[in-house]
Amino acid sequence: MIKMIFKQLWNQRRQNGWILLELIVIAFFLFTTSAEVVRSTANYVLPDGYEKEKSYFIELKEGSKFRYARREREIRDSIFQSHFRQLLLTIKQSPEVEAVAIVRGDSYPGALSSNGNGFVSDDTACVRINCPWYQTFVIDGTTDFLKVYGLKDARTGGPLQLAEAKLACPQGIVSVAFARQLFGRTDVTGEKVHFGKKLPEGSNANNYFEIVGVYEGYKRSNFHVPGNNLFVLTSTIRGRNEFNHVIAYRLKEGVDGNAFRERIMSEIAPHYETTPTAIKDIKSFGESLKRFNDLAGAYSRYRYTAVMAFFVLLCVFLGMTGTFWVRCRARRQEIGLMRSIGASQATITRQFMTEAWMLVTIGVLIAQPLIIHYIHELEWDITDPTAHYWQDSKTWLTLATDALIYILMVLIALLGTWFPVKQASKDLPAEALRDE
Amino acid sequence: MPIIKLTGINKIYRTNEIETQALENVNLEVKKGEFLSIMGPSGCGKSTLLNIIGLLDKATSGTIELCGTEAMTLKDKELAEFRNQRLGFIFQSFHLVNSLNVIDNVELPLLYRNVSAGERTRLAKEVLERVGLSHRMRHMPMQLSGGQCQRVAIARALIGNPDIILADEPTGNLDSKMGAEVMDLLRQLNREDGRTIVMVTHNEEQARTTSRTIRFFDGRQVE
Numbered sequence: 001m002i003k004m005i006f007k008q009l010w011n012q013r014r015q016n017g018w019i020l021l022e023l024i025v026i027a028f029f030l031f032t033t034s035a036e037v038v039r040s041t042a043n044y045v046l047p048d049g050y051e052k053e054k055s056y057f058i059e060l061k062e063g064s065k066f067r068y069a070r071r072e073r074e075i076r077d078s079i080f081q082s083h084f085r086q087l088l089l090t091i092k093q094s095p096e097v098e099a100v101a102i103v104r105g106d107s108y109p110g111a112l113s114s115n116g117n118g119f120v121s122d123d124t125a126c127v128r129i130n131c132p133w134y135q136t137f138v139i140d141g142t143t144d145f146l147k148v149y150g151l152k153d154a155r156t157g158g159p160l161q162l163a164e165a166k167l168a169c170p171q172g173i174v175s176v177a178f179a180r181q182l183f184g185r186t187d188v189t190g191e192k193v194h195f196g197k198k199l200p201e202g203s204n205a206n207n208y209f210e211i212v213g214v215y216e217g218y219k220r221s222n223f224h225v226p227g228n229n230l231f232v233l234t235s236t237i238r239g240r241n242e243f244n245h246v247i248a249y250r251l252k253e254g255v256d257g258n259a260f261r262e263r264i265m266s267e268i269a270p271h272y273e274t275t276p277t278a279i280k281d282i283k284s285f286g287e288s289l290k291r292f293n294d295l296a297g298a299y300s301r302y303r304y305t306a307v308m309a310f311f312v313l314l315c316v317f318l319g320m321t322g323t324f325w326v327r328c329r330a331r332r333q334e335i336g337l338m339r340s341i342g343a344s345q346a347t348i349t350r351q352f353m354t355e356a357w358m359l360v361t362i363g364v365l366i367a368q369p370l371i372i373h374y375i376h377e378l379e380w381d382i383t384d385p386t387a388h389y390w391q392d393s394k395t396w397l398t399l400a401t402d403a404l405i406y407i408l409m410v411l412i413a414l415l416g417t418w419f420p421v422k423q424a425s426k427d428l429p430a431e432a433l434r435d436e
Numbered sequence: 437m438p439i440i441k442l443t444g445i446n447k448i449y450r451t452n453e454i455e456t457q458a459l460e461n462v463n464l465e466v467k468k469g470e471f472l473s474i475m476g477p478s479g480c481g482k483s484t485l486l487n488i489i490g491l492l493d494k495a496t497s498g499t500i501e502l503c504g505t506e507a508m509t510l511k512d513k514e515l516a517e518f519r520n521q522r523l524g525f526i527f528q529s530f531h532l533v534n535s536l537n538v539i540d541n542v543e544l545p546l547l548y549r550n551v552s553a554g555e556r557t558r559l560a561k562e563v564l565e566r567v568g569l570s571h572r573m574r575h576m577p578m579q580l581s582g583g584q585c586q587r588v589a590i591a592r593a594l595i596g597n598p599d600i601i602l603a604d605e606p607t608g609n610l611d612s613k614m615g616a617e618v619m620d621l622l623r624q625l626n627r628e629d630g631r632t633i634v635m636v637t638h639n640e641e642q643a644r645t646t647s648r649t650i651r652f653f654d655g656r657q658v659e
Contacts, residue, residue: 004540004547011576012535337531340492341592342520342548344513430484430493433531 005355009362016359019323023363023409026316028370030405033309035375038401040223040302042391049218049226050109050150052286056257057108057248058091058264060084063278076276083277088139088247090268096255101145105244107134107231109220109285110292119230121182122192122208129181131228132220137245138233145231146173148250151215154179154186160215171233173213178228186214193230209233217389222289223298225389257284317412324356324416328424335424336432345425352421356413364406371398437504439599439632440466440489445498447484447655458484460655462498468599471626471633473643476652482636483604485652489634490523490602491515503599520548524593526603530585532577538588539564539573545596563591567621583614590621601625603635607642619645 009016092100106113114132121127136145146160153160154176162173172193179188194208209232217226251257261282269279283291293299328335338348375398390396424432447459458481466472474482487493488500491507500507503522510518532541542560551559564570567587577585586606593601603622607615619642625631626647635646643649651658 001547003553004536004543007537007540008533008535011537333531334533336492337533338544338548339516340490340519340525340531341545342516342596344516344548346513347516347548428493430487433492433527 001351002354002358005351005358009355009358019327019359020363020366022319022323023360024367024370026320027364027367027405027409028374029312030309030316030408031367031371031401032374033305033312034405035378035397035401036305037302037309038404039391039397040305042397042400043223043225044302046217046219046225046389046391048109048222049152049216050285052109052289053257053284055148055150055248055250055285056261056282057103057246057285057288058087058282059105059246059280060277061280062276063272063274080276083272083275084245085139087268087272087277087279091247091249091264094260096251096260096263097249098252099144099147099250101143101148101248102137102139103145103246103248104135104137105246107136108246108248108288109218110289111220112292112295114220118196119178119182120194120197122194123183125183127182128197129178129228131178131230133229134231135234136231138235143233144250145248148248149218149231150250151213151218154214154216157216160213162212170209170235171212172209172230173215173233174211174230175215175218175226175228177217177226178230179211179214181228188214221292221296221298223293223302225391313408316409320409320412321416324413325420328352328417328420332424332427332432335421336427336429336434339425339429340433345422348425349418349421352417353414356417357410360406360409360413364402364409368402371402437468438465438501439468439470439503440464440634441499441501442485442489443499443501445485445488445495445500447481447488447493448496458655459488459495462655462657464650464657466632466634468632469626469630470648471623471646472635473646473649474634474636474652475638475640475643475649476658478638480652481655482652486602486604486634486636489600490525491519492525516548520545520596522599524596524598524601526586526589526593526601526606528605528608530577530582530589530609532585532588532592534577536576537573538569538575538577538580541577541588542591542595544592549596559595560591563594564588566594567591581614582610583617586610586614586618587621590618590625594625599632601631601633603633605636605638607637607639615639615642 088100088102091097104115105111106115115135116130116132118128118130119133136143146162151160151173152158160173174182174188174193176186179186182188182193183191188211191211192208193211196207212233218229219226220229251260264279264282272278335348338351339345343351375394378394390400442462442464445459445462445464446457449456449458462485464485474485476482484493488495489502491500491502491510495508502518505518507515507518533544536544539557539560542564543556546556546559561570561573564573567590569584569587569591572580572584577588580588586609590606601622606622607618610618622633622635623645626633633646635642637643
């Protein structure tokens with residue numbers, strides 16, 4: 001049957017040429033409008049790498065009535081640090097809290113600013129990459145930030161844990177993408193990484209860190225794949241800077257985050273209003289991400305591209321169903337003949353639908369060079385072509401989008417064929433054959 | 437036992453305003469191996485009758501028995517199977533599929549019977565040889581003369597080895613020479629293969645060469 005249909009399509013190549021041209025144009029435009037939606041959606045559904053509603057951070061500000069102005073720097077630092085430690089202890093000792101960590105002011109997902117740096121591998125390749133990095137502070141030789149952030153071990157998929165004994169600085173934990181890009185592999189524990197450039201031995205001991213763990217993807221925003229980022233563990237809180245010190249905490253299972261937030265704001269915050277560590281705001285990681293996405297217009301852009309894609313799809317639907325509808329109606333006599341020589345209604349429907357499927361398949365295949373050219377020219381912000389996220393590969397994104405538009409076009413073609421053929425094949429063959 | 441038996445066949449075409457009686461109480465029996473011609477003026481119901489015999493149209497009332505099968509009760513799939521295996525059609529305007537070449541057109545009925553490609557080709561070549569078109573197998577219908585197109589249609593009707601051949605003015609679109617050739621072919625099929633043929637015609641001369649002629653007027657059998 002397929003061979004016969006193919007022969008028919010080939011023998012009518014001139015008439016089918018117009019339909020194929022329409023299908024090629026449709027495939028191309030559907031691809032161009034769907035590609036970004038596919039990419040964003042595929043990125044969005046990737047796991048965040050943490051639990052958005054479990055982890056919170058407290059932003060600090062200088063209390064309204066507190067003035068450092070007339071004090072010495074050492075005294076100012078000491079005042080800040082003592083208040084900061086006191087607040088940290090209060091949060092840590094709260095029965096609702098499971099773990100607490102101190103991080104730099106930009107070191108949480110959806111942070112409005114970021115700190116980027118160049119990093120150089122310590123091996124002979126001396127590869128250099130640029131990427132944002134997070135910072136967490138180790139107090140008294142310990143930190144609970146892994147628990148707060150819920151990072152997952154790249155090797156086991158379970159919670160990432162570091163041996164207590166290893167918590168000596170300078171140390172860092174890196175994402176899988178970072179490890180791949182810098183070293184071309186993921187088992188990089190024990191490797192050294194230099195900030196900026198590799199200095200001669202002994203010239204600056206603080207210019208590097210040792211990798212003590214590799215974590216699975218960790219998203220900085222919803223519509224991006226987990227990229228190449230890292231956490232650097234710093235041993236001390238330096239100076240006084242309420243903007244650069246954020247208290248992050250993770251709540252125990254079953255604790256209501258909002259109730260705890262309200263309790264902090266009503267019971268604890270007032271005590272710090274006149275200190276250098278007044279509480280400015282408390283946000284969950286999820287809320288932080290939402291704020292970031294709102295400000296960056298990520299959701300609006302996503303909605304816009306989705307609406308555009310839907311509109312194109314609607315036009316495609318109307319155009320294609322119309323084409324296939326007319327095509328089937330024009331062949332009513334042929335349908336009558338087929339029935340007169342022994343084809344049942346089901347056989348005719350099957351034959352026409354197979355034909356529609358073949359036309360779409362040929363159309364989509366012919367459109368591929370155009371699509372490949374388009375995707376090649378497209379400047380997508382691909383972070384790591386060698387990463388293990390298929391979303392980061394133009395090839396896979398092309399294939400995924402191709403598969404989507406192909407399925408959509410086949411469905412539309414089948415729908416546009418099914419109705420008129422079903423209708424025409426229901427007619428008595430004598431009536432169909434009379435049709436002039 | 438008749439191969440075709442029509443009893444009390446009525447056919448009424450209804451539109452919103454008009455009701456037209458195309459056939460009125462038609463009773464007809466055709467024996468196996470008979471070559472029956474149906475004659476009558478235009479619009480008298482000849483083609484309607486042929487379509488009803490060929491199960492291409494439905495009678496408003498009455499019963500049709502073909503090859504011992506009560507045809508009115510058959511479901512779509514059974515009807516399709518019946519048409520495919522027992523009936524062969526030859527139309528005035530040939531009704532060839534223009535997007536398929538001669539051999540593919542002839543093979544079509546076997547395609548619906550799920551016959552293998554090799555067997556289909558073998559049988560198609562055989563019948564095309566019989567109708568004298570073996571040298572035109574790869575031609576498209578548009579490249580053939582009217583007579584050749586009708587031969588292709590005859591070959592298509594023959595390939596399924598049907599019990600009954602129904603021909604609706606098979607020479608209506610042909611000049612007299614080609615018409616005579618097609619008639620010779622039909623007579624040969626009737627004489628040599630013993631096939632039952634029911635043919636609608638306007639041509640008295642052609643009707644005289646068949647074994648029996650019935651005449652219609654205003655939907656009624658008058659002779």
